[in-house]
Amino acid sequence: MFIQVFQGQVTDAGEIRESLDRWVADLAPGAHGWLGSTAGVTDDGTFLCVVRFESEEAARRNSDRPEQGQWWIETAKLFGGEVTFHDCPQVYEYLRGGSDEAGFVQIMQGRVRAPDQLQEIFAHGQDKLAEFRPDLIGGTAALHRDGGYTETAYFTSEQEAREGERKEMPPDVRQEFQEWLDLFEGDLTYYDLREPWLYSPR
Numbered sequence: 001m002f003i004q005v006f007q008g009q010v011t012d013a014g015e016i017r018e019s020l021d022r023w024v025a026d027l028a029p030g031a032h033g034w035l036g037s038t039a040g041v042t043d044d045g046t047f048l049c050v051v052r053f054e055s056e057e058a059a060r061r062n063s064d065r066p067e068q069g070q071w072w073i074e075t076a077k078l079f080g081g082e083v084t085f086h087d088c089p090q091v092y093e094y095l096r097g098g099s100d101e102a103g104f105v106q107i108m109q110g111r112v113r114a115p116d117q118l119q120e121i122f123a124h125g126q127d128k129l130a131e132f133r134p135d136l137i138g139g140t141a142a143l144h145r146d147g148g149y150t151e152t153a154y155f156t157s158e159q160e161a162r163e164g165e166r167k168e169m170p171p172d173v174r175q176e177f178q179e180w181l182d183l184f185e186g187d188l189t190y191y192d193l194r195e196p197w198l199y200s201p202r
Contacts (some may be wrong), residue, residue: 003142008083033058036200040193088142096138102154105196135160
């Protein structure tokens with residue numbers, strides 16, 4: 001899997017959603033290898049979109065289409081400033097991965113100090129995580145080319161996610177969570193998509 005992330009500030013969430021809806025209706029049928037997109041706007045107007053492709057080649061083919069370029073020219077006008085893009089060639093899925101069934105999505109970003117240990121972290125403890133946090137449907141963890149990191153976590157609802165956050169972790173789950181935190185330089189930034197826009201091929 002290959003992930004592209006783009007984000008920036010918007011003043012009108014409705015306009016950016018209409019643009020994404022238009023992409024899905026008009027351009028998605030020709031975006032071979034597109035697996036789905038997760039997007040939304042936070043309370044402070046930050047827009048984020050996480051786009052999943054089956055490969056980097058598929059993502060590049062989509063970006064090179066003239067109609068994709070024209071769509072972006074129009075969409076870029078909806079942002080109030082710079083738009084940041086991240087290409088993520090290294091992606092890990094956990095539990096059920098990205099899900100269109102989520103009622104709440106949380107995106108976490110930071111910088112990884114030990115990227116070679118990520119695979120080991122996500123390969124272990126998933127059964128315990130699923131048992132401890134039934135509100136967590138799944139997620140994707142994506143490494144940017146420059147060492148940045150974007151994780152997208154899909155929850156059944158915000159209420160159930162908040163209740164899950166307040167639960168006391170069993171010792172083994174707490175240890176694995178701390179090992180995950182220790183992989184990062186500094187603090188993570190959290191973005192809450194209370195009304196996520198979830199798209200997938202028809």
